[in-house]
Amino acid sequence: MTLTEAAPVPVSSTLLASVTYAVTESILQLEFCDGAIYRYFAVPAPIHSGLLAAGSNGSYFNRKIRSGFRYVRLRRPR
Secondary structure (H helix, E strand, O other): OOOOOOOOEEOOOOOEEEEEEEOOOOEEEEEEOOOOEEEEOOOOHHHHHHHHHOOOHHHHHHHHHOOOOOEEEEEOOO
């Protein structure tokens, strides 16, 4: 599966709008509520699962993802 084939999963969060994960590439793409989109590389599947299962997606992102993985910004905030 490539990232373009993965379906975004909407999340209920004040920080994140949707989460897309490409299992074979271990790429996590996050769309933020402000419209920014970031792509994180070499993200293990358990981190993705943990993000979706977290009581607070934003807190999980800040603790486990924000500074732990190489990333690129695809779209600036609105």
